[in-house]
Amino acid sequence: MKRIQSASELEAYRQECMASRDPQRTVITICAGTGCQAHGCSNVVAAMQQELDKQGLDQVEVKATGCHGFCERGPLVVIHPQGVFYNKVKVEDVPDIIARTVKEGEVIESLLYALPATKEQISLEKDVPFYKLQERIIFGSNGLIDPTSIDDYLAIGGYQALSKALTGMTTDAVLDEVKISGLRGRGGGGFPTGRKWESTRDVDSGVKYVICNADEGDPGAYMDRSLLEGNPHSVIEGMLLGAYAVGATEGYVYVRHEYPLAVANLTMALEAAREMGFLGQNILGSGFNFDIKISRGGGAFVCGESSALIASIEGQVGEPRAKHIHMAESGLWGKPTVLNNVETWANVPVIIDKGAELFRSIGTEGSPGTKIFSLVGKVNNTGLVEVPMGISLREIIFDIGGGIPGGRSFKAVQTGGPSGGCIPEEHLDLQVDFDELDKVGSMMGSGGMIVMDDRTCMVDVAKYFLNFLKGESCGKCTTCREGILRMYEILDKITRGEGELSDLDMLEKLASVVQEASMCGLGKTAPNPVLSTLRYFRDEYLAHINDKKCPAGVCKDLIHFEIDPDACTGCHKCARVCPVDAAHGKKKEPHEIDQEKCIKCGMCYDACKFDAVKII
Amino acid sequence: MVEITINGKKVQVEEGTTILEAAKANQVNIPTLCYHELLEPYGACRLCLVEVVKNGRRSLTTSCNYPVTAPIEVETDTEKVINSRKMVLELLLSRCNTSPKLNQLAAEYGLKKSPFELHYDDCILCGLCERVCREIVGANAITFAQRGTERVVIPPFGEEAEFCIGCGACVYVCPTNAIQIQEDGEEKIIDRWSRVLKLRTCSECGMEFAPDFQLRFIQKKYDLPEDFFDLCRDCRAMKK
Numbered sequence: 001m002k003r004i005q006s007a008s009e010l011e012a013y014r015q016e017c018m019a020s021r022d023p024q025r026t027v028i029t030i031c032a033g034t035g036c037q038a039h040g041c042s043n044v045v046a047a048m049q050q051e052l053d054k055q056g057l058d059q060v061e062v063k064a065t066g067c068h069g070f071c072e073r074g075p076l077v078v079i080h081p082q083g084v085f086y087n088k089v090k091v092e093d094v095p096d097i098i099a100r101t102v103k104e105g106e107v108i109e110s111l112l113y114a115l116p117a118t119k120e121q122i123s124l125e126k127d128v129p130f131y132k133l134q135e136r137i138i139f140g141s142n143g144l145i146d147p148t149s150i151d152d153y154l155a156i157g158g159y160q161a162l163s164k165a166l167t168g169m170t171t172d173a174v175l176d177e178v179k180i181s182g183l184r185g186r187g188g189g190g191f192p193t194g195r196k197w198e199s200t201r202d203v204d205s206g207v208k209y210v211i212c213n214a215d216e217g218d219p220g221a222y223m224d225r226s227l228l229e230g231n232p233h234s235v236i237e238g239m240l241l242g243a244y245a246v247g248a249t250e251g252y253v254y255v256r257h258e259y260p261l262a263v264a265n266l267t268m269a270l271e272a273a274r275e276m277g278f279l280g281q282n283i284l285g286s287g288f289n290f291d292i293k294i295s296r297g298g299g300a301f302v303c304g305e306s307s308a309l310i311a312s313i314e315g316q317v318g319e320p321r322a323k324h325i326h327m328a329e330s331g332l333w334g335k336p337t338v339l340n341n342v343e344t345w346a347n348v349p350v351i352i353d354k355g356a357e358l359f360r361s362i363g364t365e366g367s368p369g370t371k372i373f374s375l376v377g378k379v380n381n382t383g384l385v386e387v388p389m390g391i392s393l394r395e396i397i398f399d400i401g402g403g404i405p406g407g408r409s410f411k412a413v414q415t416g417g418p419s420g421g422c423i424p425e426e427h428l429d430l431q432v433d434f435d436e437l438d439k440v441g442s443m444m445g446s447g448g449m450i451v452m453d454d455r456t457c458m459v460d461v462a463k464y465f466l467n468f469l470k471g472e473s474c475g476k477c478t479t480c481r482e483g484i485l486r487m488y489e490i491l492d493k494i495t496r497g498e499g500e501l502s503d504l505d506m507l508e509k510l511a512s513v514v515q516e517a518s519m520c521g522l523g524k525t526a527p528n529p530v531l532s533t534l535r536y537f538r539d540e541y542l543a544h545i546n547d548k549k550c551p552a553g554v555c556k557d558l559i560h561f562e563i564d565p566d567a568c569t570g571c572h573k574c575a576r577v578c579p580v581d582a583a584h585g586k587k588k589e590p591h592e593i594d595q596e597k598c599i600k601c602g603m604c605y606d607a608c609k610f611d612a613v614k615i616i
Numbered sequence: 617m618v619e620i621t622i623n624g625k626k627v628q629v630e631e632g633t634t635i636l637e638a639a640k641a642n643q644v645n646i647p648t649l650c651y652h653e654l655l656e657p658y659g660a661c662r663l664c665l666v667e668v669v670k671n672g673r674r675s676l677t678t679s680c681n682y683p684v685t686a687p688i689e690v691e692t693d694t695e696k697v698i699n700s701r702k703m704v705l706e707l708l709l710s711r712c713n714t715s716p717k718l719n720q721l722a723a724e725y726g727l728k729k730s731p732f733e734l735h736y737d738d739c740i741l742c743g744l745c746e747r748v749c750r751e752i753v754g755a756n757a758i759t760f761a762q763r764g765t766e767r768v769v770i771p772p773f774g775e776e777a778e779f780c781i782g783c784g785a786c787v788y789v790c791p792t793n794a795i796q797i798q799e800d801g802e803e804k805i806i807d808r809w810s811r812v813l814k815l816r817t818c819s820e821c822g823m824e825f826a827p828d829f830q831l832r833f834i835q836k837k838y839d840l841p842e843d844f845f846d847l848c849r850d851c852r853a854m855k856k
Contacts, residue, residue, distance in 0.1 A: 475741065475763045475766070476743075478660065478662045481741070481764060509703065516675075517665055519678075
């Protein structure tokens with residue numbers, strides 16, 4: 001690989017990259033993101049290559065790309081240039097795809113995505129509602145490029161923003177552009193990125209750092225991982241631009257060690273960028289020097305908190321420090337530091353390349369741009385979705401997400417990760433952005449979105465998240481460590497049917513102190529699941545306390561299963577699945593459940609086709 | 617100098633002084649547990665909470681680690697402060713109800729007992745022992761391990777604290793008397809750190825007088841002659 005020394009050399013090389021990529025050539029992209037890997041996409045990639053070799057189709061290219069987002073339907077295969085979209089592709093389908101679609105241009109109906117309601121089949125990726133309603137300015141490139149190829153990134157305009165900045169813009173102009181864009185931190189805080197950069201720029205120091213926070217700790221959120229895996233150069237380019245704007249010469253990417261593919265692809269991307277001269281000394285002949293190191297985290301949730309993250313990079317115990325002195329003045333090793341999240345960095349090249357005005361035209365006045373959400377839980381189309389800020393929760397969950405599976409009804413959506421709040425149906429038309437989510441007692445957080453259906457007990461949900469936070473609190477400050485523990489204990493008591501009305505007052509009292517008196521964001525947001533469920537689902541708490549009932553039929557101590565003899569056909573299915581032989585009866589006669597033996601696992605309930613098993 | 621107000625009274629403080637220090641200098645009492653004037657403030661116990669109004673924004677914050685850099689208003693006894701401190705004390709009491717210092721503070725705030733079930737642990741994780749060992753003694757013999765409710769202060773890997781010099785500084789600073797040091801004939805023992813230290817014998821009078829490991833640590837740290845600690849304190853005084 002040759003070292004590129006100027007903007008004109010970069011442009012010439014980009015033209016070469018583009019020329020070698022005939023837009024009419026058939027390219028088969030296969031999603032090799034984490035979700036599709038779990039679905040076995042690696043075998044599909046290998047089989048596809050083998051089959052092409054066997055049939056002598058060496059002009060067709062197979063590209064294993066980063067995550068396309070539609071994880072529910074993986075492995076995903078797209079045949080370009082037409083854009084034919086196949087989902088749930090198996091190795092056995094490969095010969096057919098080559099013989100019929102690649103060779104003959106014929107669409108294989110059985111592999112197409114069908115609308116759940118009408119069963120209408122859709123041939124092209126761009127027409128699938130899941131994609132059609134998104135605006136994928138950051139995440140879209142994932143599906144087009146091989147993340148291990150810097151040439152692929154260059155061919156779609158990569159490092160164009162860097163070249164534009166280094167050769168045609170002052171450092172202040174880059175900073176101003178980001179300020180005007182109104183970009184806000186995508187890691188959850190929503191702090192204006194430009195203002196953060198400005199504070200760091202204003203500090204006079206020979207050494208400054210920029211850091212990328214890739215310590216995505218929310219269970220269920222994986223957009224940062226997928227960006228680093230699928231398009232690592234976009235993050236590198238963002239960091240380069242930030243470093244240029246604030247005058248930093250060194251950068252770190254703090255990434256979880258449990259993200260091996262992200263670490264591997266990022267390492268490869270850093271090496272390639274270094275070889276081509278995008279990192280190192282005198283970048284593009286501009287005199288600007290900058291390089292990036294990877295720092296791998298051990299997986300503590302709290303290390304996503306800025307001061308804990310910095311402590312961890314410094315080799316100390318990953319626990320937060322008081323932030324009375326801002327990181328802009330004294331961050332990593334006591335030097336001025338800018339810390340932004342993966343997705344924030346990935347937005348920067350788009351802003352510099354396309355301009356702040358264009359960026360501002362997307363999203364809302366207060367929160368411009370798009371946001372990537374991890375849409376998971378009780379929703380048909382689980383996956384990663386990138387939508388303009390201001391879109392309603394209803395559009396995300398029902399139009400893009402395809403609604404609630406199994407004909408059940410929507411109950412709540414939890415946004416912002418474990419310490420976010422649960423939003424009820426009455427707020428489904430809320431226009432999602434940083435401020436609107438705050439108003440209803442939740443938060444943007446890192447963009448986790450967990451959809452819950454009517455079979456979810458909200459007290460149990462609050463208990464679940466508090467249990468997570470209880471284990472992930474660093475344990476340094478009393479209010480967080482002991483306060484979360486005590487809130488958890490009260491919730492546990494309520495789910496066991498031993499709660500009293502005074503427990504709710506204590507929960508609120510504890511929540512308020514933990515929220516206000518804890519040292520870092522983990523403690524300050526930890527009470528959100530409790531407060532939001534108390535606010536919107538108080539009835540459910542009261543049912544547990546006053547009536548000793550769990551309306552959703554989840555809390556085991558408060559429910560039991562019975563078989564309705566009128567509905568039971570005696571099919572014996574419940575007896576077959578029961579692991580403790582509690583469900584029993586003669587064939588073709590109504591069955592019964594032995595309450596003494598029953599462990600309330602719910603297998604019979606799920607297995608019964610006649611709705612004869614009732615949760616009482 | 618920066619002018620701030622503490623409970624409505626205007627005071628001049630040097631820039632960088634913490635709110636706690638400024639309050640103390642002006643006879644305003646703020647309770648603390650994890651604070652020691654010789655150690656870096658840590659902000660763990662949350663007892664020294666005060667309300668600060670800065671640029672019109674009011675917030676609850678710890679005073680021990682808040683350096684004054686701008687004219688702020690500090691209030692140390694608002695209802696919110698008192699209620700929060702009470703809750704902090706209740707949370708700590710539900711962990712350790714045997715500490716005289718903690719009980720005294722609780723009494724000052726009118727608390728009789730914690731509303732929570734007791735999960736007894738004599739350590740309240742204030743970190744004073746860990747900090748004094750690291751910052752003052754320089755032995756780094758103990759450390760925090762685990763997180764959340766599992767958090768503990770232990771010697772590395774929970775084995776014998778092989779860098780502990782038996783100086784007893786941790787025993788001295790501990791607010792809950794969770795660390796005990798004993799002398800047993802030829803040995804000094806700190807059970808909590810599984811540490812047993814052999815005492816050195818005075819070459820003059822034959823008395824065991826201090827842990828051999830401690831004397832070697834001090835001799836090396838201050839570059840003293842090899843035979844500096846051959847004599848016990850009394851014999852050395854006699855020689856002079």
